[in-house]
Amino acid sequence: MSTIDFDDVSHAFGERMVLRGIRLHLTEQRIGIVGANGSGKSTLVRLINGLIKPDRGTVTVDGLDVARNAKAVRRQVGFIFTNPDNQIVMPTVAEDVAFTLRRRGLTPIQIATRTQAALERFGLDQHADHPAHRLSGGQKQLLALAAVLVAEPAIVVADEPTTLLDARNSRRITELLLGLSQQVVVVTHQLDLLADFDRVIVIEDGQVVADDSPAAALSAYRGLLA
Amino acid sequence: MSTIDFDDVSHAFGERMVLRGIRLHLTEQRIGIVGANGSGKSTLVRLINGLIKPDRGTVTVDGLDVARNAKAVRRQVGFIFTNPDNQIVMPTVAEDVAFTLRRRGLTPIQIATRTQAALERFGLDQHADHPAHRLSGGQKQLLALAAVLVAEPAIVVADEPTTLLDARNSRRITELLLGLSQQVVVVTHQLDLLADFDRVIVIEDGQVVADDSPAAALSAYRGLLA
């Protein structure tokens, strides 16, 4: 597994302090993050691949400072957004998956082979030439996963990846995430999803207020909500 | 309450049959619709105000054939979409609400009065002249509700109106919908929201597979998923 380190990280949007002095040392395989709306979860995970640069402190992935080596880090960290529509960047399903592999010094044949393999793995090979935006919601989220995993990142970060899905698709995506051999960081409001995780972190008002096994962290979180 | 009737309605997109022989007679005040991604829920509710015309069969609202009298029916049926961004059509908050009242033979003063009243009802009067796109997600969905309800429709149809909102905003919109005196038809994946509904319909693969009280319908739906 990789190591993700937050060293006294603070961040503000304008006047508003969103994260305050976060210190985390993440080495477990499956890490869950929960917390109320606006507590700072999305900001926290966006820091991991440099979509946001911290105002103070440093975030490192395997010793690499994210703010300074964003490009290198992003090859290690795949990111899944809540809304799959936002992450589709190419017109058709296959092209969108292949897009991730650009500029990695692969031959066109290697790109085609790996794209095809990724599509098969997620049951999308039937739709390779389909306009990506016309897939169903669940299929779009599968496409997002395929497009991220085709590059074989060491870490997969997902920010509420099942919010838009029905119960069946939501379970499917969850199982896929749990089945990955990579290190996985998932933000979610669906607490039952986290039962098998190795570590759960509870964020409240920009600070870590619990950091424990799922059972302990979730009961702390439920206490907070009550 | 109004009466919504589906008489043997079928619909296909291209080759794909999306609804098959739907028969429904809806007279209850609060009607919930659930089902998997792609099962045909959105197609079903879009038929109610003629956004889609059925390939076969007829949909009537209070006896009016929707396909033939779409214009008259749309005055009776207000529609709330999932994505609040896409249903705001005017630059400022007040203008967007007023837009619904165009071509209704009202005087400018009547329009202004009713717009103002609707904005107050949804706590948006402070923002009347603000650019609508600067509102938060929850406020945008409130604006969508205000813009629909200002016309005093007899029926309000909402297709997953809270999916893109966070938990707090989602609760607020849900409570508002439940508090309406109108007939309300809501599509949702959040099953807990439906507890107080009068009737819940489960759609699977374009057909009604359960149609019952919330408790009975939802347990049928959970059975389907398992």
Next chain:
Amino acid sequence: MIGLYSPGHSLVHRAPMLLKLVLLSFAVLGVGLLGELWQLSLCLFAVAALFLVARIPLGAAWKQIGPILWILVVAVPLQALFAGWATAGLMAGRLLIAVALAALFTLTTTVTAVLEGSQKLLRPLRRWVDADRVGLLLALTLRCIPLVAEIVTEVIEARRARGTQGSLLALAVPVVVRSLYAADAIGEALAARGLDD
């Protein structure tokens, strides 16, 4: 809808939009017919007086007229080279007056007034043009500008997250495609709110 309007209550501000537009067109035409430098100078004074009457702040006026002065700095010598200084001076004077008058119109007329005025102008054409729809389109465009800006931001973020900055092409394609799908959704919302096909 603020646009470039410079708020005020002067005579120039209150004059009806269509009247201002007609006067502007005649003035520009008329100035084009003047052949003597002294006539143009007089006109220039008249225009300056109008700016004073309308109490246009110096900064706002400069923002509109400044650019044309730069153009003149380059164009007048060039023209003098081809046609002599007298012609160059005439050309410069006419241009300056026309630009200043047009700027005055823009600065003293709200966008809403212009749009309402043009809807009135379109009324005689109602057999071919639906003035109401034109108004709708104009407002819809203003609504869509921030929407497009938002789409651009989201696409840039998505590309960044996938570690590929890509070319201009890889930005333009998703922006255009997502804009089109957003247009579909907006079209549907318009229909649902009673704008029939």
Next chain:
Amino acid sequence: MTASTRLARTPAPRTLSVRDLAQIAIFAALIAALGLPGALSIGAVAVPITFQTLGVMLAGAVLGARKGFFAVLLLLSLVAAGLPLLSGGRGGIVWFTTSPSAGYLYGWLLGVLVIGYLTSLLLPRYRLWAALGATALGGIVVVYLVGVPVTAINLGLPIWVALVDSAKFLPGDLVKVVVTVLVARQVHKAYPGLIPSRRRAEGTATTGAVTTAS
């Protein structure tokens, strides 16, 4: 979906649907947004180099002649009304009358029509070289044809001076033509059925593509 299927078979309907209206509005907005990075003025004659020409070409190549024309007209109307939507935050009627760049704005209207019409002849195949030719013809030749003489008239310069000066736009505009064609090609793949093809024989091919997409 059904609407575009119908479009592919029958000649374009007389009135615009609400979806057409929304497409027109969002493209006008897109051209406006392309003005945000600002404008570059170089050379003797102050006509700016701007990204907005890319938007104009795209409007023709993606939406076709009719909708593309309306998108450009819409943007220009808002500019004329006084909104600062031209590159560099400019607006007002000055830019349509005495400005040295006024002619180019009218040229946009004509250019988008030409690109849109020629594109509808090319679709559904959209062959690369033909598309490049069509876009360059409408987006460069036609636009300059109107723009250059107006620059000359408004500045009182001989036409050849304005023409020589307009050469500074060529490199940028050629890049825009290429980008337009590559983007349009992808867009027609991602969103089939945007422009009704004027080819009878291949009209059915469009319909097929549309149906499989659903």
